[in-house]
Amino acid sequence: VYQPRLERLHIKEDELRLFLEKVQGEDLTEIEKEKIENSVGQRLNYISVFLENEKRIREIAKDIANHFKENIDGRFKGMVVTGSRKACVLYKKYLDQYLPPEYSEVVMTFNLNDKEPIKSFYKNWEKRYLGLPDDEHRVEEIVESFKEKEFPKILIVTDMLITGFDAPILQTMYFDKLLKKHRLLQAIARVNRPYKDVKSVGLIIDYAGVLKNINTALRQYYKEDAQGIIVDFSALFETFKEIMGELEKIFSGIEFHFERESLISATDRLRSEKTEQEFIEKYKEARKLFEVLGAYSEKIEFLEKFKWFTAVYEYWIKLTTSEIEKEKVEKYFKKTIEIIHQEIGIQEIEKSLPQVTLNVDYLIKIQKSNLILEEKAVNMLFALEKLVLIHQRQNPIYKTIADQLEELVRRWKEREIEYKELFNEESKIIGFIEEKEQEREKLKFSQFEFGIFSILEIHLKEEKKSKLGEFVGEIVNMIKEDLIENWRENPTLRQNIERKLRDFALDLKKDYKLTYDEFDIFHKELASFINDYAEG
The missing domain is CATH 1.10.246 (Serum Albumin; Chain A, Domain 1)
Structure with missing residues (x-):
């Protein structure tokens, strides 16, 4: 996904056009600069000076730090791609003013005849990795730490790591460099690696302006292969809208409000495994896009519906799984968590869901609660399913009811049983479990001893x-x-x-x-x- 920022600091259009149309090399290196004609060379030197402007870099570094703290920190990692080795050093200098020094590190080559500020920077850079024999090993240590450890969180590069670097945790590339042809495509690919199931696309933030007409430029070289390789936020928002529309269709006819009756109706709609799978897949995709869109203003029109889908998802997951993906959600989907905390209705529903140890006492508590019949039946069904899953090998009591419960779940999903009958059947199962637990206590057996007792009773x-x-x-x-x-x-x-x-x-x-x-x-x-x- 492409997002221009601080556009007043972008390179002028005519200078960009010169780079994209006149320069024939794959990239702009210092050696190639010397080989091109003087008239073009003077203008390209202007671009180099522009990309190394200290005042400009300081302003961009502040923007990078703010964006990283608000959107990336604690979830993914970033990379700053600069126009030169000098620019790398300057970006490190100013990022350290807005972020803790350990957050970022420079990865680049150094030469014996380097001038200031690179020369002084190298001395400090070398000291940070004194135990390593040479620069190659230092770079390896930095890259490995970036991939596997908490720090560094941001790599600052100019030529190194733009190609052949694979770190799926890299989510955002802050771009302030002129690249073209396949190296530009490869740089984009660095940030597009999927990560677990929480990142499907990367974000490229453009401070140079080189990506404004990216798809047109890439198609000159790659034709259909470049189609859609990078999209701006408006295109991403269109995808978000489409998915939201598909989610709405799943729950057509249900009012999207936060009363319990609405969520019970949504739960009933998800009985079918096919519908359940479709909802979960589409909601997760919508959630990822919602996070990537960040503060994009137009998504506000879908905010209430997204809140409702989030409430349905939270409710369903807590009902049907033994462990909600709470830790992952809190880490990777901070903006989703923010809207959950803003919505009182969601908070009230969360409070009513199981926060205690899942056992027979909890089942009895649901059974005797003031919940409406439908909600009781659904809560009891999935609580029983989890209880059997947890205990059936440890306690043969639960194994004896596993098949019976599986049949009840099947009948409910296929709409072969009414809620009243479902509740009655569940109550019988709970009664059986309670009776067996009381028997164990009366016999003064441990769970292990009662497990042996139950096997003997069944077979003998x-x-x-x-x-x-x-x-x-x-x-x-x-x-x-x-x-x-x-x-x-x-x-x-x-x-x-x-x-x-x-x-x-x-x-x-x-x-x-x-x-x-x-x-x-x-x-x-x-x-x-x-x-x-x-x-x-």
Whole structure:
């Protein structure tokens, strides 16, 4: 995405035209300057002097610092592309006035005959990396730190790293240099690397004015390959508008206000997995564009709708996933977080969603709450689903209801069940879980012991709880001597436990007349449970 800033400081149009049309080299280097005719050379020297103007650089550095702090810092990183090595040094000097010195670092080549201010800068630059043998290793250290560590957050370059540099965390390029042909295209590509699922496009901020007619210029060399390689904010806004329109269609007929009834209606619309997936994908794309658009004024007309879609997304994610992507959102989508904090309706809804440990007590709390039936049923459904997902291997109680719950979820998504029936079925499941938890407490079993008890009860169908309790005690006492620290990493201990469990299960096979298949399933489930959850 292309954004011009401080346009009064851009290079004059006729000088730019000279560069783009008359200079034949791939780029403007000091050697090439000497080879071109004097009349052109004098004007190109003007451009070089212009790009090294200290007063101009100071003003741009202040703007870069403000933009970086407001839009990039803590989420992504930036690169300042300057017109010369001298300009690199000046940008570092003035960025240090507006940002902490550790925020930025220069990456460029140095020569023995360098003059001021490069000569003095090199001495200080070298001191910062005293433990490294040469400039090549210093550059490697800076680049690696940029990619993997917190600092530096901004690289200042002129020729180095413009091509062949891959750092997806690079989101914004502050451009104050004249490039053309494929080097310009390669520079743009540096900032367009996708990053996780929070960055799909990069931002190029132009202080030189070279990108004003970028697509026209690139098509001279690349024809269709350059189409849409870079767009301005108005084009990006058009894409944002299109996605917002597609989101509106998903919820057509629903009033976009922040009352609970509206969000419940939206939740009902998302029952279908296809619709759910479409909404999540489109909302995430809209959110990324909303962030990139920053303070672009025209997006204000969609602000209320975007707030509503954000509320729906937050509500749905908290209902359906065990962990909301809260940390990621707070880090990478600061402008979205700002509008959430501004909207009282969203805050109230967030407060009502689960902020406590997910357990049977929480399910009962929902069941007995004053929420409307539809909201109760949906909250209970997804809370149960999360609870089973978390506990089904650790606690066989939850495994026994997994299939039943999966069928309930399917029927709800396919609109085969009314909310009243759904609520009643969920209440039965909660009652079953509560009954089993009370039984565990009555037996004074740990979760691990009750897990063994439940497996025995399911497979042996023994009605006498006391008898099953005796078996639990025998199993625990039988294997406890082998359950030392890191027992799973000791083949001998694992074999001991496996043999003891098999012998015990064989005795029960005889006593309870189990078929071989019944015995095999019982033995494997018992062994698997102990392997996964026995301490040690």
